[in-house]
Amino acid sequence: MANNHLxxxxxxxxxxxxxxxxxxxxxQLLFGLVAAIQYVMxxxxxGILDFSIARILHINxxxxxxxxxxxxxxxxxxPDETGIETIGIKIGKLLFWIFAAAxxxxxxxxxxxxxxxxxxxxxxxxxxxxxxxEAPRWADWGIVVVALGFxxxxxxxxxxxxxxxxxxxLMADMIAFAGLYLAGMFxxxxxxIDQYWWxxxxxxxxxxxxxxxxxxxxxYGLITMIGAHRKVxxxxxxxxxxxxxxxxxxxxxxxxxxxxxxxxxxxIGALFSALEPLPxxxxxxxxxxxxxxxxxxxxxxxxxxxxxxKSVINNKPAxxxxxxxxxxxxxxxGIWGFxxxxxxxxxxxxxxxxxxxxxxxxxFGAYATILIGMMYIAVQGTNGIKVMKHTKxxxxxxxxxxxxxVGMTVAxxxxxxxxxxxxxxxxxxxxxxxxxxxxxxxFTQAMDWRLVMGxxxxxxxxFLAKDLLTTGKNPVHER
Amino acid sequence: xxxxxxxxxxxxxxxxxxxxxxFASVLLIWLTFDTSAQIAMGNDQDLKDGVVKRVPGPTVIxxxxxxxxxxxxxxxxxxxxxxxxxxxxxxxxxxKFFGRDDWSExxxxxxxxxxxxxxxxxxxxxxxxxxxxGAYYAPDLTKAWLDPAWGPDGAxxxxxxxxxKEEAMAEFLQHPDQFATHARMMPDLGITKExxxxxxxxxxxxxxxxxxxFPRNFGRMQGAVxxx
Numbered sequence: 001m002a003n004n005h006l007x008x009x010x011x012x013x014x015x016x017x018x019x020x021x022x023x024x025x026x027x028q029l030l031f032g033l034v035a036a037i038q039y040v041m042x043x044x045x046x047g048i049l050d051f052s053i054a055r056i057l058h059i060n061x062x063x064x065x066x067x068x069x070x071x072x073x074x075x076x077x078x079p080d081e082t083g084i085e086t087i088g089i090k091i092g093k094l095l096f097w098i099f100a101a102a103x104x105x106x107x108x109x110x111x112x113x114x115x116x117x118x119x120x121x122x123x124x125x126x127x128x129x130x131x132x133x134e135a136p137r138w139a140d141w142g143i144v145v146v147a148l149g150f151x152x153x154x155x156x157x158x159x160x161x162x163x164x165x166x167x168x169x170l171m172a173d174m175i176a177f178a179g180l181y182l183a184g185m186f187x188x189x190x191x192x193i194d195q196y197w198w199x200x201x202x203x204x205x206x207x208x209x210x211x212x213x214x215x216x217x218x219x220y221g222l223i224t225m226i227g228a229h230r231k232v233x234x235x236x237x238x239x240x241x242x243x244x245x246x247x248x249x250x251x252x253x254x255x256x257x258x259x260x261x262x263x264x265x266x267x268i269g270a271l272f273s274a275l276e277p278l279p280x281x282x283x284x285x286x287x288x289x290x291x292x293x294x295x296x297x298x299x300x301x302x303x304x305x306x307x308x309x310k311s312v313i314n315n316k317p318a319x320x321x322x323x324x325x326x327x328x329x330x331x332x333x334g335i336w337g338f339x340x341x342x343x344x345x346x347x348x349x350x351x352x353x354x355x356x357x358x359x360x361x362x363x364f365g366a367y368a369t370i371l372i373g374m375m376y377i378a379v380q381g382t383n384g385i386k387v388m389k390h391t392k393x394x395x396x397x398x399x400x401x402x403x404x405x406v407g408m409t410v411a412x413x414x415x416x417x418x419x420x421x422x423x424x425x426x427x428x429x430x431x432x433x434x435x436x437x438x439x440x441x442x443f444t445q446a447m448d449w450r451l452v453m454g455x456x457x458x459x460x461x462x463f464l465a466k467d468l469l470t471t472g473k474n475p476v477h478e479r
Numbered sequence: 480x481x482x483x484x485x486x487x488x489x490x491x492x493x494x495x496x497x498x499x500x501x502f503a504s505v506l507l508i509w510l511t512f513d514t515s516a517q518i519a520m521g522n523d524q525d526l527k528d529g530v531v532k533r534v535p536g537p538t539v540i541x542x543x544x545x546x547x548x549x550x551x552x553x554x555x556x557x558x559x560x561x562x563x564x565x566x567x568x569x570x571x572x573x574x575k576f577f578g579r580d581d582w583s584e585x586x587x588x589x590x591x592x593x594x595x596x597x598x599x600x601x602x603x604x605x606x607x608x609x610x611x612x613g614a615y616y617a618p619d620l621t622k623a624w625l626d627p628a629w630g631p632d633g634a635x636x637x638x639x640x641x642x643x644k645e646e647a648m649a650e651f652l653q654h655p656d657q658f659a660t661h662a663r664m665m666p667d668l669g670i671t672k673e674x675x676x677x678x679x680x681x682x683x684x685x686x687x688x689x690x691x692x693f694p695r696n697f698g699r700m701q702g703a704v705x706x707x
Contacts, residue, residue: 039616042663047656050666051616052605118597118674129599131613165489189588189595192518192534192688195610196511231489238492242499249503258621258693259610260518260533266691268510347695351611351619419615429694431628434618435661 005384008079010086013093015382017072018375020100022465024065025368027107029458031057036454039447053114056127056134057107062363063132064103069371070213071150074170076378077220078154082161088153095149102142106135123187130194132202133184140185147178165234169216169241177209192260199255206363207276207333208248214325214370215240218284221322221373225315227299228291236283243279251276257343258350266343273341277334280366284326315380315388317467320398321373328365328402336361336409348424353446354416361409364401372464379471387478393467400460407453415446523584526559529570533689535559537587540683543574546625546697554692576683577645577676587680594681597674606665609685611693617665622697624679624686635660648682649675 006012034054037044045054078086086092109126116122123129124137135143151174158167184201188194219237222228253269299312313319336358340349349355380388419437427433437443471477485491521532526539542560549556549566561569573580582590598604604613607620629635629644638658641647651658652675655665670678 035616038663046664047666050606052602052614052666055605055614055616056602115602115668116600117669117671118593118600118677120596122600123596127600127602129602129604131604134602134605165493168493187596187599189537189592190518190520190534191595191609191685193515193520194595195612196514196518198612235487235489235492238489238496242492242496245496245500246503249500249507252507255612256514258690259612260688260690261514262517262533263691264510265514347693350693351608351613351615353615356615424694425696428696428699429619429622430626430698431618431623438661438663 006382008085009089010075010079010092011378011381013086013089013096014072014074014076015378016093016096017068017075018378020096021065021069021072021371022375022468024061024068024103026461026465028058028061028065029454029461031055031061033451033454033458034058036447036451040444040451049111050114053110056110059132060106060110060134066210066363066367066371068099069374070210072378073217073371073374074150074154074174076374076381077166077217078157078161080224081164081167081220082157084157084161086153087156087160088149091149092153095146098142099146102139102146106139109136110134120187130184130198133181133198137185140181143181144178144185147181151175151178164230165237166216166219169212169237173209173212173216177205177213180204180209195259196256196261199252203252203255204249206366207251207273208245210367211244211248211280211329211333212241214329214366215244215279215283217370217374218322218325221318221370221377222284222287222291224377225319225322226291226313227295228287229295232290233283233287236286240279240283243275243282247272247275247278254341254343254346257346270342274338276341277330277338280334281326281330284322311387314386315376316390317388317394317398318373318376318380320390320394321369321376324398324402325365325369325373328361328369330365332358332361332363332365332409336413348420349416352416352419352424353412354420357409357412357416360405360412364405368401375468379468380477383472383477383479385471385477385479388471389476389478391467391474391476393463393470397460397464397467400456400463402460404453404455404457404460407456408450411446411449411453415443415450418443418446523587526570529568531568535684535687536584537591537680537684538582538584539687540576540587540590540680541573541580541582542570543572544624544683544687546622546686552692554695555697556689556692557687559687575643576680577643577649590677590680591684593674593677594679594684595677597670597678598681601668601670610688610690616663619694620682620685621688621690621694622686624683625698627698645676645679645683648679652678 031054034045034049035051035058038051038054075086113126116126126136127134128136154174155171158171180201183197215237219233222233223230250268251273253265254273256265256269296312340346340354418440422440423429423433423437427436518534520534520536521530522536523538525532526536539559545558546555547558547562547566551565556566558566559568559570561572563569576582603609606614606617608615610621611619627633629647635651636642636647639647639650641650652670653672654667656667
C-alpha cells in the first residue's frame with residue numbers, strides 16, 4: 001500500500017497491522033475450507049493435514065488476525081483522538097516484526113511438527129493443546145511482551161495527549177485484555193481447574209474485553225464517518241461499558257455448568273449471560289437516532305444542491321461494515337448465544353455444532369465486520385480519499401462474505417439440531433450415538449451446505465482483498 | 480441534549496460503568512475462591528474415608544466407576560465403588576486397572592500427569608470435546624471410560640483383540656488408523672504404550688468428575704436404534 005498520504009507514523013504502523021491481519025484472515029478461511037471438506041470427505045489430507053491441525057490453524061488464525069487488526073485500529077485512531085503522535089512508535093514497529101515473525105514460526109511448527117511426546121517440551125515448543133490458545137509456551141511469553149509494549153504505547157500516548165472517553169475506555173480495556181492472557185499460561189493435571197481458567201481467557205476476551213473494545217471502535221467510527229457528536233457517542237459508550245461488563249463478567253458462569261464446577265453457576269451463568277445481548281445493538285441505534293434527528297437532517301440540507309441530495313457518510317464501505325457489526329453482533333453473539341445459554345437447553349446443546357454455528361456468526365458479526373470496516377477507514381486515509389464510495393468489488397465482498405457466513409451458520413444450526421436430537425436426546429451421547437447423529441441425512445446435507453457457503457465466503461474475501469488493494473487507483477472515489 | 484438531566488450526563492455513566500465493573504469483578508473473584516476449593520483434586524485418603532469430591536484423587540482408577548441417577552440431585556452422578564441404591568458412592572467395590580487395583584497415590588498421580596500432558600501434546604481437544612469443550616469432529620470424551628462400546632458387550636474389545644476395557648482403549652490409541660470404526664478415522668498420532676496407558680487413566684479419572692449430570696442419559700439408550 002502506498003503511504004504517501006500518511007504523515008503519522010502511528011497510522012503507518014496501523015497499515016502494517018491491517019495488512020498482516022488481512023493475510024491471516026485469508027489463511028483462516030483457507031484452513032476452514034480444509035476442515036469443512038474433511039466433514040464431507042473424511043479422507044481428504046488424512047495423515048498429512050488432519051482435521052485437528054486444520055482446525056487449530058483455522059481458529060488460531062482467527063484469533064490472531066483479530067488481535068492484529070485490533071492493535072492496528074488503536075494505532076490508527078490514537079493520533080486522531082489524542083492529537084499527538086503515538087509515543088514509543090519505534091518500539092511499536094519493532095514489536096510488530098517480532099510478533100509477525102513469532103506467528104510465522106508457530107504456524108510452521110503447527111503445520112510440519114503438529115504433535116509431540118507427552119512431556120513439557122511439547123507444551124513449551126510445539127503445542128499446548130488447549131483450544132484457541134494452542135500456541136506453545138514460548139510464544140505465550142512473546143505475546144505477553146508484545147501486548148505489554150502495545151499497552152505501554154497506548155498508555156504513554158493517552159496520558160500525554162488529549163484523553164477522550166474513547167481513549168480512556170481503550171486504556172482500561174486493553175490492560176485487562178493483555179492481563180487476562182496470563183490466566184491461560186499454566187499446566188495442571190486437574191482438567192476442571194484447567195478449563196476454569198482457560199475460560200477466563202476465552203470468555204473474558206470475546207464476551208467482555210473484546211466487546212468493550214468494539215464499543216470504543218464503533219464510537220470512533222461514528223464520529224469519523226458521519227461526524228456524530230462526541231458527547232452523545234461517549235455517553236452511550238459508557239452506558240455500553242456498564243452493560244457489557246455488568247453482564248459479561250459474570251456471564252462467564254455459562255461455561256461453568258458442566259466442567260466439574262458447583263451448581264450455583266447454573267443460576268449465575270443463566271442470569272448474567274441472558275443479559276449479554278442487551279447492550280450489543282443499543283449504542284449504534286441510539287447514536288444514529290439522535291444523530292439523524294439533529295445533525296443528520298442539518299447536514300443533509302447543507303449537502304443538497306439544487307437537484308440531488310448527497311450522502312453525508314464519507315466512507316460508504318466502512319459504514320456498511322459498521323452497520324453489519326451492530327446487527328451481526330446482536331444476532332450472532334446475542335441471539336445465537338442466547339439460544340443455548342440456559343442450562344436446561346445447554347445440557348443437550350453443549351459440545352455440538354450448535355456452538356459452532358454461534359461461534360461462526362458471533363466472531364463474524366461482532367468482530368470481523370468492524371475490523372474490516374477499520375481496514376476501509378485506513379485505506380481511505382492512506383490514499384487521501386475524501387469520500388469513499390462503494391465499488392462493484394466492495395459490494396460483492398460485503399454480500400458474499402455476509403451471505404456465506406449466514407449460510408454456514410444456518411447449515412451448522414441445522415446440523416446442531418440433528419446432533420442434539422439424535423445423538424444426545426434420543427441416543428444418550430455415546431460413541432455410537434455420536435456417529436449415528438453424524439451419519440444422518442440431514443446432518444450430512446447440512447455439512448455439504450456449510451462447505452458451499454464456505455466457498456462463497458472465501459470468494460467474497462477475494463473481492464475484499466481486490467477492493468482494498470485497488471482503492472488507490474480507483475477513480476470513483478472523491479479526493 | 481439541552482437539559483441537564485443526570486441521565487444524559489457522561490460523568491454519571493462513567494462512574495456507573497466503573498462501579499458495575501468493579502462489583503462484577505469482585506463477585507467473580509470471590510466465587511473463584513469458593514469454586515477453586517470445591518474443584519481441588521481429592522486424594523487417596525478421601526476415597527478411603529468415603530469423602531465425596533467433585534474431582535476425586537488419581538487413585539480413583541482403582542475403583543469401579545459408574546454413572547447413575549441420584550435421587551437427591553435428580554440427575555446422573557459418577558458413582559465410585561458401588562451404589563447405595565440412591566445414587567451415592569460406597570467407595571468399596573474395586574476394579575482392576577491394567578491388572579492391578581492397588582495403584583499407589585504416587586503411581587496413579589504419575590499416570591494421570593502423563594495422560595493429561597498427552598491429551599494436550601496430541602491436540603485431542605481439536606477433534607474431540609473434553610467435558611463438552613473442544614471440537615465436534617469426534618465423540619465427546621467426558622464419560623468415554625463408561626461407553627458401552629468398550630465394555631464386555633461392545634465391539635471394541637473384540638476389534639482390538641484385547642480382553643479388558645483399558646487394554647482395548649490403549650491398543651486403539653496406539654494404532655487408531657488400523658481400526659476402521661467410521662469413515663472419519665482417528666489418525667496415528669505416535670502415541671506410545673506408556674502414553675496410551677496414561678491417557679486411559681486420564682479418561683477413567685475424567686469419568687469420575689461430577690459434571691452436574693452432563694451428558695444426560697449417557698449410555699442408557701443402548702439398543703434404541705433409529706428411535707425404536
